[in-house]
Amino acid sequence: MAIMSWLAEQRIQEAMRSGAFQDLPGHGQPLELEDMSGVPEDLRMSFKIMKNAGLLPEEITLRAECVTLEELLAACHSSGNSNTEEARSLERKLSLKRLRLQELLRERGLDGSSAFRQYSEQIRQKMTEGGD
Template structure:
């Protein structure tokens, strides 16, 4: 056991003795699942940090907006509104493609591994 592991164990045992873990919000309950299994292992920590900070990458936001516009387009019967929504959808889609190319994600193998999972989550079709 390394010195850092021993120090961590000592701090945990000390906190238990001092009762610092007694009244935690989820004490005795299952922890909520933070499933990042669809994200490559080397990217999980950075995504977790961004998620906990409330940051959503722009490409995720753009994908979500594209899905919403596509759904609105399917529900709209007014031709004027349909044209307006198609134009917005095309603009968002082009912006997304440019952003993915700029960030090197369009041909990135790590991105292609989890891209379908992101799409499934955004569209709700799991």
């Protein structure tokens, strides 16, 4: 395996000397590295693949929808209109989303995962803090 690494390194050095990397997009600019430190190690690869494909795990989408519904409900309650049909409709939608999320986590075996719980809490904090 060491010979393959050496050969690859030699080819890269040769390409650099010939200027093959000069016209690449982003040349001379800092790399944008993703901070995956908050994602449990055993979930990083699958999340990275899904992100690159433009997909989000359903549980993340459901959590985001729950946060949005909770914020809308809070706005309804703070305006003094907590008994309106709109508030009741939001409460029903929120209940259904939470049930679906619980069912999904149970199906995937994530309801008992401490790593996923910790990651979920970090996601929840980011969403409720406005994504800072």
